[in-house]
Amino acid sequence: MSTMIETETAADLLRSHSLRVTAPRVAVLRELSAIPHADVDSIARATRERLGSVSTQAIYDILAVLSVNGLVRKFGPAGHPARFELELGDNHHHLVCRTCGTMIDVECAPGKAPCLDAADDHGFAIDEAEVIYWGICPACAATAVAATT
């Protein structure tokens, strides 16, 4: 588990975006800071452990609000349920294993913030470039070799 942010920090985050401070929202923010690439289900379970009971719908609502307000990033590799992470402004990217779905953060290639610009924006107001590196993780590669042998 990474370092979970404090309750007060989460509350301040909400206030600074003019959002109401509620127990479920604070809990979701805290769990997001602790779980690397959380899907809705993980967040729901972790939040319930902390608060006793929270509806799944509330989790969806909360994530949608946080997302719209730029507090969290939502991303979703094709074929996998949506995942969420706190928006830290570092525009890092993700490395995903095609076989097991394992996901790892990777830095944007150092010294280049280039991925933010498309060659031609076709008139769109681009606000984010999402990069997903697809590959096979070491563990799955080993398994594949073993199966072939």
Add this chain to the structure above:
Amino acid sequence: MSTMIETETAADLLRSHSLRVTAPRVAVLRELSAIPHADVDSIARATRERLGSVSTQAIYDILAVLSVNGLVRKFGPAGHPARFELELGDNHHHLVCRTCGTMIDVECAPGKAPCLDAADDHGFAIDEAEVIYWGICPACAATAVAATT
């Protein structure tokens, strides 16, 4: 409609990958060459128009096979159903409107094929870098302004 590939071309594509040549597969390949960012439903409907009747399950199976064999790329912006396109080796990227979902191809920034390398591959065998530019398309931007007024 873009230029649809010939039946014989599609069949050759399949043979060159040691895949059986069947009417549904040929039809799906042809439709993929004609429909820009086809989702399963579009492909299914177009294929049925051509062949009379094909099960949805067959479409999924075919797309899965083509995908595994590198004939098509599957990609899926979070919150949208999966989309498919013929793998042309040009590693272009996609521009997606957050509001209406419109999708447009964009070139990889000219002169740079850099997006293919992550700063640190964590031992993964990376075979593809998928880039999604998120933004608001001109049409939706106009609508938003109108609503505010």
Add this chain to the structure above:
DNA sequence: CACCAGAACTTGAATCAGTCAAGAGAAGGG
């Protein structure tokens, strides 16, 4: 050219992520 084995396709049911809608409940300004 007919035959066979395995690969593809059909059908129908089931699962899972995510959404919709109506009402009960709390946050925060006055």
Add this chain to the structure above:
DNA sequence: CCCTTCTCTTGACTGATTCAAGTTCTGGTG
């Protein structure tokens, strides 16, 4: 402390995708 409004709960529902069993067809073989 009260009221308005936003939030959360409950329960039903849709749409995408998958599972499973059985039939059909492709491509290699004798």
